[in-house]
Amino acid sequence: MEKKEEQLHILIITGLSGAGKTQVINCLEDMGYYCVDNLPPALLIKFVELSMQSEGRIDKVALVIDARGGEFFSDLNRSLQELEEDHIPYEILFLEASDDVLIRRFKESRRRHPLSDRRQLTEAIQLERKMLEELRGKANLVIDTSGLSPRLLKDKLQNLYSESGTGRFTINIISFGYKWGIPLDSDIVMDVRFLTNPFYDPHMRLLNGQDREVIDFVLDSPVTKSFTRRFLSLLKYLIPYYIQEGKTNLAVSIGCTGGQHRSVVLADYVAGQLKKMGYNVLTRHRDIAKNKLEE
Numbered sequence: 001m002e003k004k005e006e007q008l009h010i011l012i013i014t015g016l017s018g019a020g021k022t023q024v025i026n027c028l029e030d031m032g033y034y035c036v037d038n039l040p041p042a043l044l045i046k047f048v049e050l051s052m053q054s055e056g057r058i059d060k061v062a063l064v065i066d067a068r069g070g071e072f073f074s075d076l077n078r079s080l081q082e083l084e085e086d087h088i089p090y091e092i093l094f095l096e097a098s099d100d101v102l103i104r105r106f107k108e109s110r111r112r113h114p115l116s117d118r119r120q121l122t123e124a125i126q127l128e129r130k131m132l133e134e135l136r137g138k139a140n141l142v143i144d145t146s147g148l149s150p151r152l153l154k155d156k157l158q159n160l161y162s163e164s165g166t167g168r169f170t171i172n173i174i175s176f177g178y179k180w181g182i183p184l185d186s187d188i189v190m191d192v193r194f195l196t197n198p199f200y201d202p203h204m205r206l207l208n209g210q211d212r213e214v215i216d217f218v219l220d221s222p223v224t225k226s227f228t229r230r231f232l233s234l235l236k237y238l239i240p241y242y243i244q245e246g247k248t249n250l251a252v253s254i255g256c257t258g259g260q261h262r263s264v265v266l267a268d269y270v271a272g273q274l275k276k277m278g279y280n281v282l283t284r285h286r287d288i289a290k291n292k293l294e295e
Contacts, residue, residue, distance in 0.1 A: 008048070008051055008052055008058070008059060008060070008061070008088075009059065009060035009061070010048060010060075010061055010063070010083075010088070010089070010090035010091065011028070011033070011060070011061065011062045011063070011090070011091050011092075011093060011161070012044075012063050012080075012090055012091065012092045012093070013025060013028075013062055013063065013064045013065070013095070014064070014065050014066050014092065014093070014094055014132065014135060015066065015093075015094045015095030015096050015132065015136075016095065016096045016097060016102060016125070016128055016129065016132065017066065017067060017068075017102075017106075017113055017114055017115075017125075017128060018097065018101075018102040018105045018106055018109075018113070019095035019096050019102070019145050020095050020097070020145040020148075020153060021037075021064050021066065023150060023153060023154075024062075024093070024095065024153070024157060025037055025062060025064055027153075027154050027157045027158070028062040028157065028161060029062075031157075031158070031161060031162050032060065033060050033061060033062040033161075034051070034058045034060065034061045034062070035061070035062045035063075035064075036061070036062075036063050036064065037064045038064055038065075038066070038068050039063045039064065039065050040075075041065055041073060041074075041075040041076035041078075041079050042079065044063065044065070044076070044079040044080075045082050045083070047061070047063070048083065066114075067114045067115055067128050067131065067132070068114045073131075076135070077134075077135075080138075091140045091141070091248075092139040092140050093139065093140070093141050093143070094132075094135065094136050094139035094141070094142045094143070095142075095143055095145055096142065096143070096144055096145070096184075097144060097145045098144075098146045098184075099122065099125055099126075101145075101146045102125055103121060103122065103125070106121060113125065113128075114128075115127050115128050115131075140248060141160070141248055141249050142185055143156065143185065143249075144183065144184050144185040146184075147183075147284070147286045148284070152282075152284060155282060156170070156172070156282055159280050159282060160248060160249065169242075169243050169247070169248055169249070169250070169279070169280065170248065170249050170250070170279075170280040170281070170282060171239070171250045171252060171271075171274055171279050171280065171281045171282070172249065172250065172251045172252065172281075172282050172283075172284065173252050173254065173267045173270055173271040173274070173281060173283045173284070174186070174251060174252070174253045174254070174267065174284050174286055175209070175253075175254050175255070175256075175259055175263035175264045175266070175267035175283075175284070175285045175286065175287070175288065176253055176254070176255045176259045176263060176286045177256060177257055177259025177260065177263070177287040177290070178191070178255050178256070178257055178259075179257060179258055179259075180258075180259060180286070180287050180290065182253065182255065183251065183253045183286060185251050186251050186252075186253040187242075187250050187251045187252065188235075188238075188250070188251070188252045188253065189253045190253070190254045190266075191255055192227075192254055192255065192256050192262050192263055192266050193255070193256050193257055193262070194223075195218065195223060195224055195227070195256075195262050196217075196221060196223075197256070197257065197261065197262065198214050198217050198261045198262070199257075199258070199260070199261055204217065204261070207261075208260045208261060208264055208288055209260065209261045209262065209263065209264025209265040209266075209267075209268070209285075209288070210264060210268070210285075214261055214264075214265060215265050215268075218261070218262055218266070219265060224266075228266070228269060228270070228273075231270065232270065232273050232274075235252070235270070235274065236277065239279070252270070254267045254270065258290070259285070259286060259287025259288060259290065260287070260288060260290075263285075264285050264288055267283055267285065268283060271283045
């Protein structure tokens with residue numbers, strides 16, 4: 001029994017309706033997970049027991065448990081406590097998105113929110129956030145899918161959970177613009193607005209941080225060289241401690257005013273250096289496509 005417990009990987013997927021749980025379960029199924037969508041929480045223990053008795057035929061399971069369980073959703077905490085008492089390890093992946101994105105997705109899909117009975121959609125979303133607040137706090141990993149394309153979400157999942165991945169720990173480097181808000185899932189936030197802004201050079205205003213002229217302008221600065229050396233030294237020091245604490249994902253957000261120039265250059269540079277250190281690194285430029293006339 002103990003050997004089977006060690007072999008069985010239990011991943012519980014939960015989060016806000018419309019945040020992408022269906023896409024996640026489809027990706028995990030392609031990665032060889034035995035997947036069950038909308039599992040009643042009261043059946044969690046029984047399902048785990050049956051999986052452990054499969055003689056190795058089932059070695060990793062992904063279970064979606066969310067607000068669709070209605071009044072039975074309250075059984076989840078009790079089921080998780082039973083797993084802990086039996087020393088059966090599990091992970092919780094929590095998916096969320098901004099209210100605006102969730103509303104847009106529901107309107108596009110024309111699907112009904114599970115808590116929308118006699119409620120406006122916005123009210124249902126807020127109620128669900130409050131209902132899941134405690135569970136979110138227990139999650140091993142929280143993914144905000146607001147700015148993630150299906151492809152980026154799939155890449156993130158493959159790096160986290162695929163056996164062909166080079167490791168379970170993944171660093172997400174995100175460039176962003178402060179005028180558009182700090183990414184909600186950030187673990188480390190670095191403000192690079194102290195660097196000279198290429199936006200004020202007429203030749204670079206309409207370019208972005210992936211254009212060679214902008215890259216050279218930012219990286220050739222003595223201030224940038226001094227900063228990147230110190231920042232990478234800090235990350236090199238911190239990352240092993242995050243791993244030691246059991247984190248499987250680290251979100252490092254680098255921000256400038258508009259998310260077009262400086263933050264993009266620095267995000268790509270830092271990501272490249274961390275890859276050379278052997279880490280799994282994903283890069284996302286959240287605001288690079290947002291055209292602006294001022295920084």
